[in-house]
Amino acid sequence: MTVGKFITFEGIDGAGKSTHLQFVAGLLGQRGIPVVVTREPGGTPLGEALREMVLHQPMHLETEALLMFAARREHLAQVIEPALARGDWVISDRFTDASFAYQGGGRRLSREKLEILERWVHPHRQPDLTLLFDVPLEVARARLDATRELDKFEQEKADFFAATRAEYLRRAEEFKARFRIIDSTRPIPDIHKELENIIAGL
Numbered sequence: 627m628t629v630g631k632f633i634t635f636e637g638i639d640g641a642g643k644s645t646h647l648q649f650v651a652g653l654l655g656q657r658g659i660p661v662v663v664t665r666e667p668g669g670t671p672l673g674e675a676l677r678e679m680v681l682h683q684p685m686h687l688e689t690e691a692l693l694m695f696a697a698r699r700e701h702l703a704q705v706i707e708p709a710l711a712r713g714d715w716v717i718s719d720r721f722t723d724a725s726f727a728y729q730g731g732g733r734r735l736s737r738e739k740l741e742i743l744e745r746w747v748h749p750h751r752q753p754d755l756t757l758l759f760d761v762p763l764e765v766a767r768a769r770l771d772a773t774r775e776l777d778k779f780e781q782e783k784a785d786f787f788a789a790t791r792a793e794y795l796r797r798a799e800e801f802k803a804r805f806r807i808i809d810s811t812r813p814i815p816d817i818h819k820e821l822e823n824i825i826a827g828l
């Protein structure tokens with residue numbers, strides 16, 4: 627029986643997910659909830675090795691999608707399911723919505739193929755809460771340019787991120803019950819206030 631909750635963070639690169647991850651983990655910690663913070667692709671030694679490949683090597687689109695789900699299969703088996711089963715909460719920096727948004731929306735892999743992989747890899751598991759950090763592309767781009775060296779995805783053009791963001795927003799509409807859209811253009815303290823309210827309501 628599962629008792630822990632599974633929270634995922636999503637958004638286009640530069641939206642501000644990573645900025646808020648530790649804050650939310652801290653809020654749960656204050657309530658005495660044991661939390662596992664993890665990420666995708668990655669979260670296990672094999673997953674991190676796969677992450678290195680998918681983020682830096684050119685490859686066929688379907689190979690990319692399969693590697694994302696291969697890393698996810700391992701992540702679920704080694705980290706997510708055991709943590710939830712022992713009552714910990716899990717916060718993951720990205721999960722399957724990212725595959726629909728990036729490989730599906732951005733790269734145009736068919737939704738049907740992604741749904742087959744989803745049904746295969748986690749037929750009975752979905753996040754309890756998905757926080758979608760949403761900003762216009764120009765804002766995300768300006769934040770990225772100011773901070774870091776860009777990986778394969780971050781070097782994509784504006785129309786790729788427009789399609790990625792649109793698919794995230796479409797899924798937020800389709801799966802309203804678990805999604806919360808966070809307007810990430812606001813100052814960080816305002817976003818923290820909203821996150822406090824959301825977490826208090828869980």
Ligand SMILES: Nc1ncnc2c1ncn2[C@@H]1O[C@H](COP(=O)(O)OP(=O)(O)O)[C@@H](O)[C@H]1O
Pocket residue numbers: 637638639640641642643644645646759769770773810811812813814817
């Ligand atoms: N609400 C915000 N206002 C201003 N800058 C922000 C905000 N959120 C994040 N940033 C900055 O934008 C950059 C990218 O944020 P990050 O959390 O790494 O994005 P992501 O994990 O979504 O790619 C960081 O330098 C971060 O400090």
Ligand SMILES: Cc1cn([C@H]2C[C@H](O)[C@@H](COP(=O)(O)OP(=O)(O)O)O2)c(=O)[nH]c1=O
Pocket residue numbers: 639644665666667681694719720721722724725726728729777779780
């Ligand atoms: C989980 C996942 C991530 N990605 C991409 C989105 C990001 O550009 C990249 C890595 O995510 P992320 O950890 O957000 O990058 P960073 O540490 O640089 O903030 O992988 C996919 O394309 N599909 C997926 O299924």
